[in-house]
Amino acid sequence: MTTVKTTINRRHFIKVSALGGGGMMLSFSWLAGLLPLPAEASPLSKDWFELNSYIKIAANGAVTLMSPNPEFGSNVKTSMPMILADELDIDWKTVIVEQADFFPERFERQFTGGSQAIRQGWKILRTAGATARQMLVNAAAKTWNVPAGEITTEAGMLYHKASGKKAGYGEIASVAAGLPVPEKVQLKNVRDFKIIGTSRKNVEGLNIVTGKPLFGIDYTQEGMLIAMIAHPPAFGLKVKSVDDTAAKSMPGIRDVFTIKTLKDDYERNGFDTATFTELVVVVGNTTWEVMNAKKALKIEWEKISDTNIVVNGWGGKKTVRIPVGLESTTEHKAKMAEWSKKPGKVLRKDGDPEGAFNKATKVIERTYSAPFLAHNTMEPVNCFAHVTADRADLYGPIQAPEFITRTLSARLGLPKEKIHIRLARMGGGFGLRAYGHHMVEAAVISQKLNAPVKLVYTREDDMTYGIYRPTYSATYRAALDEKNNLLAFHVKAGGIPETAIHPNRFPAGALDNYLAEGWEIESNITIGAFRAPGSNFIASAEQSFLDELAEQMGKDPIEFRLELLDRAQKNPVGKDNDYDPERYAGVLKLVKEKSKWNQSQAKVNRGVSAYFCHNTYVAEVIDLVIQNNKPVVQKVYAAVDCGIVVNPDAAINMGEGGIVDGIGNALYGEMPFKEGVPQKNNFNTYRMIRHSEAPKSIEIHFVENDKDPTGLGEPLFPPIFAALANALYKATGKRLYEQPFLGSKQTLPG
Amino acid sequence: MAIFNLNINGKKQTVDVDPKTPMLWVLREHIKLVGTKYGCGVAACGACTIHFDGIAVRSCQLPVSAVGNKLITTIEGLSENGDHPVQKAWLEHDVAQCGYCQTGQIMSAAAFLKKNPNPTDEQIESAMNGNICRCATYLRIKAAVKTAAKSQTL
Numbered sequence: 001m002t003t004v005k006t007t008i009n010r011r012h013f014i015k016v017s018a019l020g021g022g023g024m025m026l027s028f029s030w031l032a033g034l035l036p037l038p039a040e041a042s043p044l045s046k047d048w049f050e051l052n053s054y055i056k057i058a059a060n061g062a063v064t065l066m067s068p069n070p071e072f073g074s075n076v077k078t079s080m081p082m083i084l085a086d087e088l089d090i091d092w093k094t095v096i097v098e099q100a101d102f103f104p105e106r107f108e109r110q111f112t113g114g115s116q117a118i119r120q121g122w123k124i125l126r127t128a129g130a131t132a133r134q135m136l137v138n139a140a141a142k143t144w145n146v147p148a149g150e151i152t153t154e155a156g157m158l159y160h161k162a163s164g165k166k167a168g169y170g171e172i173a174s175v176a177a178g179l180p181v182p183e184k185v186q187l188k189n190v191r192d193f194k195i196i197g198t199s200r201k202n203v204e205g206l207n208i209v210t211g212k213p214l215f216g217i218d219y220t221q222e223g224m225l226i227a228m229i230a231h232p233p234a235f236g237l238k239v240k241s242v243d244d245t246a247a248k249s250m251p252g253i254r255d256v257f258t259i260k261t262l263k264d265d266y267e268r269n270g271f272d273t274a275t276f277t278e279l280v281v282v283v284g285n286t287t288w289e290v291m292n293a294k295k296a297l298k299i300e301w302e303k304i305s306d307t308n309i310v311v312n313g314w315g316g317k318k319t320v321r322i323p324v325g326l327e328s329t330t331e332h333k334a335k336m337a338e339w340s341k342k343p344g345k346v347l348r349k350d351g352d353p354e355g356a357f358n359k360a361t362k363v364i365e366r367t368y369s370a371p372f373l374a375h376n377t378m379e380p381v382n383c384f385a386h387v388t389a390d391r392a393d394l395y396g397p398i399q400a401p402e403f404i405t406r407t408l409s410a411r412l413g414l415p416k417e418k419i420h421i422r423l424a425r426m427g428g429g430f431g432l433r434a435y436g437h438h439m440v441e442a443a444v445i446s447q448k449l450n451a452p453v454k455l456v457y458t459r460e461d462d463m464t465y466g467i468y469r470p471t472y473s474a475t476y477r478a479a480l481d482e483k484n485n486l487l488a489f490h491v492k493a494g495g496i497p498e499t500a501i502h503p504n505r506f507p508a509g510a511l512d513n514y515l516a517e518g519w520e521i522e523s524n525i526t527i528g529a530f531r532a533p534g535s536n537f538i539a540s541a542e543q544s545f546l547d548e549l550a551e552q553m554g555k556d557p558i559e560f561r562l563e564l565l566d567r568a569q570k571n572p573v574g575k576d577n578d579y580d581p582e583r584y585a586g587v588l589k590l591v592k593e594k595s596k597w598n599q600s601q602a603k604v605n606r607g608v609s610a611y612f613c614h615n616t617y618v619a620e621v622i623d624l625v626i627q628n629n630k631p632v633v634q635k636v637y638a639a640v641d642c643g644i645v646v647n648p649d650a651a652i653n654m655g656e657g658g659i660v661d662g663i664g665n666a667l668y669g670e671m672p673f674k675e676g677v678p679q680k681n682n683f684n685t686y687r688m689i690r691h692s693e694a695p696k697s698i699e700i701h702f703v704e705n706d707k708d709p710t711g712l713g714e715p716l717f718p719p720i721f722a723a724l725a726n727a728l729y730k731a732t733g734k735r736l737y738e739q740p741f742l743g744s745k746q747t748l749p750g
Numbered sequence: 751m752a753i754f755n756l757n758i759n760g761k762k763q764t765v766d767v768d769p770k771t772p773m774l775w776v777l778r779e780h781i782k783l784v785g786t787k788y789g790c791g792v793a794a795c796g797a798c799t800i801h802f803d804g805i806a807v808r809s810c811q812l813p814v815s816a817v818g819n820k821l822i823t824t825i826e827g828l829s830e831n832g833d834h835p836v837q838k839a840w841l842e843h844d845v846a847q848c849g850y851c852q853t854g855q856i857m858s859a860a861a862f863l864k865k866n867p868n869p870t871d872e873q874i875e876s877a878m879n880g881n882i883c884r885c886a887t888y889l890r891i892k893a894a895v896k897t898a899a900k901s902q903t904l
């Protein structure tokens with residue numbers, strides 16, 4: 001059993017109060033969960049103690065738990081309260097889960113992303129649940145006049161065996177509300193979990209299948225207007241002039257105007273990505289009328305000039321140049337080919353890679369590439385806003401409300417406390433909802449109209465707006481001696497406008513001579529986080545190359561990886577290696593066993609791949625066959641080490657999603673450009689994976705251990721690209737270097 | 751603008767709209783039934799699927815003027831309490847991730863199973879191919895369709 005404190009620097013981050021109508025409310029600081037407890041040394045600012053999450057136990061026994069994180073489908077609204085409920089020792093069936101609203105003064109760092117919600121919430125949720133339970137025990141001990149140590153709890157009930165006394169939590173809660181919060185509480189033994197580790201259904205399940213208004217786009221209120229924007233059709237263009245005569249006279253149209261969302265000298269934060277800051281806005285009564293009027297706009301566009309913007313993001317303050325030009329994919333490819341031949345910026349160097357390459361008898365060099373990708377969340381970008389002279393109310397999909405509050409405050413000229421964001425369930429996230437430009441747009445429009453307004457993007461507006469996954473290229477080289485021993489390894493990876501390289505990840509640490517270089521080419525096409533940023537490409541390239549290398553060396557691809565990991569564990573090179581070789585090897589061994597890797601698979605073609613990102617280890621094997629010149633994935637095996645699995649069935653659902661999404665993007669995903677114009681603007685041209693193309697079956701196995709849980713939204717996605725590429729190579733004898741593997745032709749290259 | 755008398759989920763509804771307005775927007779904005787979702791507006795995603803005289807159609811392509819007195823069923827009218835066999839199967843398999851596409855998926859599946867109560871995997875795949883799920887819950891959707899097919903009360 002672990003004992004944890006409920007204080008930091010002797011200050012409580014958990015408080016108790018009486019609930020109106022009887023019962024108790026235990027409030028706690030969500031932020032305390034982010035601290036590596038115990039953190040006694042450094043003084044902490046006041047906001048670490050802001051109580052922003054709660055457990056309510058009413059006199060009638062009803063238990064309400066609050067979920068502080070925005071929900072976009074990773075099921076945190078179910079899994080986080082499960083953690084609280086387990087320590088509290090209540091019956092899950094009696095729990096009500098509420099979504100917290102966003103109040104900047106209470107919820108700094110409220111963010112879903114990077115698969116971090118469960119990892120960060122784990123400790124604080126457990127501590128809070130255990131504290132509430134202990135206080136109920138103490139209250140019962142006082143009421144019954146028996147030692148607290150003799151009281152046990154189960155499913156929301158308190159028992160004293162010797163006297164036969166028992167009571168429900170609700171009956172005792174009002175007494176507990178008057179007791180002091182204990183300084184220390186004991187957490188459950190991992191083996192004693194009753195809810196964690198069992199599958200619990202999505203708390204919103206019924207609302208989803210009955211079509212309840214859960215999403216931002218579903219919002220409506222009396223007097224609400226509908227707004228749509230027209231943005232430039234190409235990157236590198238801006239508004240020159242607008243003829244809105246026809247549009248303005250159309251039925252149901254209230255107004256047409258141009259807005260400037262961010263001032264030119266505004267210092268942006270890292271999530272202030274806005275492709276077009278000047279937009280033409282059409283406002284009217286209904287979506288259909290506004291859509292039609294939008295088509296009647298006559299807008300002249302002109303080229304932008306070189307612009308510098310200041311971005312103050314997580315990496316510090318920097319000036320970013322937005323170059324002029326109407327870019328095309330053909331030109332991007334040519335530039336990337338040119339840059340991959342030039343020396344890049346050295347990001348890590350171990351030993352003497354140049355020397356080893358000079359001594360090599362054989363050098364293997366391969367280049368892999370991938371295109372821009374659009375997020376294409378099923379719910380298009382939208383936001384409701386009502387801005388008045390002294391208050392702004394917003395409702396919409398957003399992953400990072402904290403950041404956008406600052407932006408809104410600066411743009412609207414309202415203090416942060418006057419900005420109220422309610423968090424809608426998001427119709428998909430995948431990284432897109434970290435960027436809040438739509439909130440600024442909706443707020444600026446509402447402020448101008450002095451009316452409540454819902455901004456809705458058409459699918460075309462959404463898909464052609466930018467904030468894409470960057471286009472990437474990576475060149476790998478390996479030096480072999482005459483006995484096919486691996487002497488040196490070199491990766492040089494870049495992208496437009498960002499590289500995908502993580503220089504301290506595997507196989508760094510397993511090789512005496514290792515070199516990692518990066519390069520970046522500027523662009524006016526905007527990019528953003530996309531499910532496992534960077535990893536989603538570099539894993540595909542690296543794990544394809546390791547497969548090619550194993551073949552050249554005459555080794556089994558799994559054994560080859562295990563040998564490298566063995567080296568990294570026993571005798572690591574360098575100190576900053578960003579993975580645990582034992583856990584990494586663990587998932588490879590598990591997938592090997594579960595897929596029966598060593599038994600010959602006569603009828604199918606197999607590929608393997610493994611990757612570590614977002615604190616979770618994953619290895620995957622794909623079995624496929626070719627039918628009508630198209631791959632049919634028959635089976636996917638995945639082995640995952642994410643520590644304790646909080647909600648196994650939901651975890652498997654997430655994992656399946658990552659795998660299918662990865663196969664879809666590897667086969668079909670691409671956003672090409674011509675003269676700055678995105679060449680796909682809706683689902684009739686942008687190929688998404690569909691029912692018939694999904695794998696026929698997926699098996700996900702978790703490594704069983706007692707480690708603190710890590711996330712699952714992203715880690716199963718990156719490795720699947722290479723598992724697919726490696727299986728396709730087995731099937732066709734041809735190595736595919738360019739994603740998407742099928743593309744618009746929809747069949748394998750001959 | 752013109753007046754239309756519609757029969758939606760067994761209720762008479764009167765709207766005064768442009769005759770070309772797709773049912774998607776009539777439902778969502780005039781009748782305030784928002785379970786029918788906008789995903790693409792070009793019949794390419796299936797998020798807006800409703801039943802038109804029992805047949806699954808894309809409501810983004812169905813102008814209100816073409817409805818006449820034919821019966822429209824939306825997700826809100828599929829069952830009283832979310833207990834249609836397809837909805838129950840969806841809950842049993844805990845299909846949803848973000849959930850946005852699921853009402854359209856359910857409407858497609860319900861209409862399909864009426865026609866073909868005992869489908870093969872391939873038939874399910876091709877019947878559901880017009881419904882995109884960006885969260886890629888396809889395997890669970892297929893499993894749920896099979897579970898619903900086993901139910902007697904479709």
Ligand code: FES
Nearest residue numbers: 789790791796810
């Ligand atoms: S919105 Fe109708 S099919 Fe996509």
Ligand code: FES
Nearest residue numbers: 848849883884885
């Ligand atoms: S559940 Fe998210 S799009 Fe299907």
